[in-house]
């Protein structure tokens with residue numbers, strides 16, 4: 001089993017409800033929502049208000065990727081907005097363990113992620129507190145960037161450590177995922193594939209998600 005998480009960074013916000021319906025019709029597993037503050041990353045996107053608007057109109061799992069400094073300040077706001085999974089960056093500051101415990105206390109699934117240059121070992125002590133471990137396969141900040149192949153080794157090492165610890169964290173990969181690398185990511189140990197541009201390309205969300213799922217599943221064989 002693999003999961004596909006279309007990233008709304010590539011959605012058309014003028015017709016957001018149509019995009020949500022398309023993602024539902026495509027049988028996507030999560031909606032990946034990229035929150036950026038213009039400080040932790042150079043780009044600015046949206047915050048809890050937009051997450052709340054989306055959560056009111058879909059039952060799909062909202063997978064919120066916080067690319068913001070000092071995430072602790074905003075955890076309650078995202079919980080109240082209807083986020084199901086809340087992922088923080090290990091580089092964003094604060095006591096990571098305490099933040100992850102708080103995310104769970106607030107009723108969300110806890111996720112952690114790291115920029116490509118951060119050693120994979122940063123995840124290891126956090127695994128008992130994680131429902132999701134997100135490997136970044138591009139520098140966070142923008143959609144449509146080229147996949148970094150070295151992230152496959154990060155996924156492989158993280159998978160081995162998850163198995164070693166007997167941890168439950170689901171491994172997700174985010175950035176530059178498309179038909180050409182979805183199978184490789186799954187073969188390396190990724191269970192959730194985030195896709196922005198590849199999911200929304202040409203407005204054919206249903207076809208794109210199906211093709212991504214097929215390509216990903218091929219990596220299981």
Ligand code: DX5
Pocket residue numbers: 007008009010032034065138139140141142143144145174175176177194195196197198
């Ligand atoms: C990048 C975001 C990604 C982005 C992926 O900072 O975290 O979720 O939307 O977009 P693609 O799939 O186009 O690389």
Ligand code: ZN
Pocket residue numbers: 007032033034065174194
């Ligand atoms: Zn993301």
